[in-house]
Amino acid sequence: MLPIAGAGTPERADAARNRQKIVRAAARLVAAKGIDGLALDEVAAEAGVGIGTVYRRFPDKGALAQALLDENEREFQEAFISGPPPLGPGAPAAQRLKAFLEAYVDRLETHGELLMVAETETPMARFVTGAYRLHHSHLVALVSEIEPEADAHFRADALLAPLAAAQYVHQRRSMTPKQIKAGLNDLYQPGSQ
Numbered sequence: 001m002l003p004i005a006g007a008g009t010p011e012r013a014d015a016a017r018n019r020q021k022i023v024r025a026a027a028r029l030v031a032a033k034g035i036d037g038l039a040l041d042e043v044a045a046e047a048g049v050g051i052g053t054v055y056r057r058f059p060d061k062g063a064l065a066q067a068l069l070d071e072n073e074r075e076f077q078e079a080f081i082s083g084p085p086p087l088g089p090g091a092p093a094a095q096r097l098k099a100f101l102e103a104y105v106d107r108l109e110t111h112g113e114l115l116m117v118a119e120t121e122t123p124m125a126r127f128v129t130g131a132y133r134l135h136h137s138h139l140v141a142l143v144s145e146i147e148p149e150a151d152a153h154f155r156a157d158a159l160l161a162p163l164a165a166a167q168y169v170h171q172r173r174s175m176t177p178k179q180i181k182a183g184l185n186d187l188y189q190p191g192s193q
Contacts, residue, residue, distance in 0.1 A: 019057050021047040023067050030068065035113045038064060062121025065114050066129065073131050076107055080138060093145035100138065101159065101184045108168040109177050115165035126164065135160060159188055 025047035029037030038061050044051045058064040085091035086099040108115060119126035126132055139156035147155075161167070162184060171180055 015057075018047075018049055018053055019067075021049060022054055022057055022064070026064050026068055030114065035117060038117065040064070060121050062118050062125050065118035065121065066125075069111060069114060069118055072107065072111060076103065077131070077134060079103065093142045097139070097142045097146065097159075097188070098185060100142070101163070101188075102181050104135075104163050105168070105177055105181050105184070108163065108165060109172075112165050112169050112172070116169050119165050132160070155188070159184075162187065 022043060026038060026043045029039075029042055029046055031037075040054050040058070040061065041051055043064065044054045047054070054064075058067065080087050080096075080100055080103070082088055086095040087103055088096075091099070136153075136156045139159055140152040143150055143152040143155045143159075168180070175183075
């Protein structure tokens with residue numbers, strides 16, 4: 001197979017196996033100990049690899065948390081890109097926007113602490129992932145359809161801001177998911193100025 005420009009170096013088979021062992025070990029530790037189980041030295045011991053191997057694959061806990069969230073993120077993306085309405089195509093943009101925000105809250109309810117580690121362990125990590133860029137682009141498209149004159153890029157960032165995992169974990173100390181969803185709905189009511 002010929003290399004593709006910009007694709008990076010293909011992963012060796014043993015490196016891929018080590019990566020899988022590390023991610024599985026991390027998942028077991030998080031399931032057993034919660035987010036505190038994501039200590040990289042404990043993950044290395046559980047995976048049966050050296051700490052250097054872990055750091056080569058995952059430079060910090062945030063990168064490892066991202067790997068643990070990969071399957072969930074793929075499912076979420078599939079739901080809003082091609083799933084059934086109202087989250088997926090086929091519903092009016094305003095309904096899709098509301099469904100997206102509510103589905104995001106549901107993800108935060110299930111994976112909030114892990115998402116918080118993924119988003120905050122490395123400065124600006126939340127904003128440089130492909131996931132954030134896709135969420136932002138999706139919201140830009142919806143906002144543009146709902147209000148063509150709006151600054152859709154700013155609105156997309158403004159809608160994603162309260163969905164930062166640390167913000168959500170903080171809010172859950174005094175609010176229910178239902179209250180948070182209602183607040184997000186009040187924050188952006190399409191077409192009202």
